[in-house]
Structure formats: C-alpha cells, structure tokens
Amino acid sequence: MKKTALIVLDGWGRADNPEVSAIDKARTPFVDSLYKKYPQTWIKTSGLDVGLPDGQMGNSEVGHMNLGAGRVVYQDLVKINLAAENGDFAKDPTLQEALAHAKSTGANIHIAGLLSDGGVHAHINHAKALCSWLYAEAFENVFVHAFTDGRDTDPQGGADYLQDLIDHMDATTGR
The missing domain is CATH 3.40.1450.10 (BPG-independent phosphoglycerate mutase, domain B)
Structure with a gap:
C-alpha cells in the first residue's frame, strides 16, 4: 500500500510574479527537494473558490474547512x-x-x-x-x-x- 500525506503549509503562497514573492526569493532547499521528488498541487484559497465573495481574501479557517469537506463550503x-x-x-x-x-x-x-x-x-x-x-x-x-x-x-x-x-x-x- 502506498502512503499518502496531506501537508498544509499555512501562509506558504504562490505568487504570479516571482519578483514580489518572499517564497520564490527565499532559499528553501528542503521544500525544493520535495517539489522535485513528489507530486504536489496548489489550490486557490480566496474568493468564490472557497465560498467567499469574489475577490475576498481567504484565511486559514476557511481553507481548512474546505479541505476537510472536500468541496466548496459557502461561508x-x-x-x-x-x-x-x-x-x-x-x-x-x-x-x-x-x-x-x-x-x-x-x-x-x-x-x-x-x-x-x-x-x-x-x-x-x-x-x-x-x-x-x-x-x-x-x-x-x-x-x-x-x-x-x-x-x-x-x-x-x-x-x-x-x-x-x-x-x-x-x-x-x-x-
């Protein structure tokens, strides 16, 4: 049986522009090695994608609720x-x-x-x-x-x- 882990890095975001992203500018060798070795995905965490109004910033509670439910939970x-x-x-x-x-x-x-x-x-x-x-x-x-x-x-x-x-x-x- 293959093991799977769901790892949530609160506050670890992806920016469209790497020039303004602290994550992209930081030296993150361990996380970089995970990216190379294992599959991963990014999820949208704001607005209608997590049941908030369009353009509304998300937060950890909303993100965790949607992840746990496995669907969009309208707030x-x-x-x-x-x-x-x-x-x-x-x-x-x-x-x-x-x-x-x-x-x-x-x-x-x-x-x-x-x-x-x-x-x-x-x-x-x-x-x-x-x-x-x-x-x-x-x-x-x-x-x-x-x-x-x-x-x-x-x-x-x-x-x-x-x-x-x-x-x-x-x-x-x-x-």
Whole structure:
C-alpha cells in the first residue's frame, strides 16, 4: 500500500510574479527537494473558490474547512449576500415573525450590528438591505445601533460607514 500525506503549509503562497514573492526569493532547499521528488498541487484559497465573495481574501479557517469537506463550503457572508440580492432575506421566518410582532404592537425596531465593508465579520450591504426592506414594509420607527471596530477595515473608517448608511437611507426614503 502506498502512503499518502496531506501537508498544509499555512501562509506558504504562490505568487504570479516571482519578483514580489518572499517564497520564490527565499532559499528553501528542503521544500525544493520535495517539489522535485513528489507530486504536489496548489489550490486557490480566496474568493468564490472557497465560498467567499469574489475577490475576498481567504484565511486559514476557511481553507481548512474546505479541505476537510472536500468541496466548496459557502461561508455565511456569501449566503447572506445571496439572500439579500434575491429577496430570500425577506422570507426568513424569524425576521417575518419579529416584524409581524412589531407591526401589530407598534413597537420600535432596533437593528444592532457591525457596520463595515470588510466582509470578514459583516458587510454594510446587509444593513442597507435590511433598512430598504423595512422602509418598503412601511416601518417608521427604525433605530440603527452600529458598531465599528476597525479590525478588518480602517480603524478610523467608522464615520465613513455611518455616512454611507445615512446616504443610503436618505436616498431610499427621500428624506
């Protein structure tokens, strides 16, 4: 029986341009000998290839999940993006139940969440889609509680995200 090993070198990437690649510029005799002696392959680790939005940088968790599953595992961000784009967002039973309760009781609606375009933990487009949907459903007492953390975006970018959401709501409501 032939033995096989799956060896994952986290952070060991391949660049299209060897002039800008630390891996290509480094002296790596052991790894070079493995390349000559054994078959290997490179896998794509970002964007739609690993279930992230197109162009989104991957990370080790996403890579390991896809390797372990043996298939593309669509990440929550992609699932939410698709639901917001195709209208399934508005069909979510939990959201429908909450809105029905708010409508029947006249309750205020509070949206709380991370506001950024980093895409790792949240995306501003989800807040925009939710605000647009609430406006289309004729809700008027909607309060947004935005958290800005700068972890996967500019640490000083919070004010810009807030202004972007305000501009979206102004354009949506005409107010």
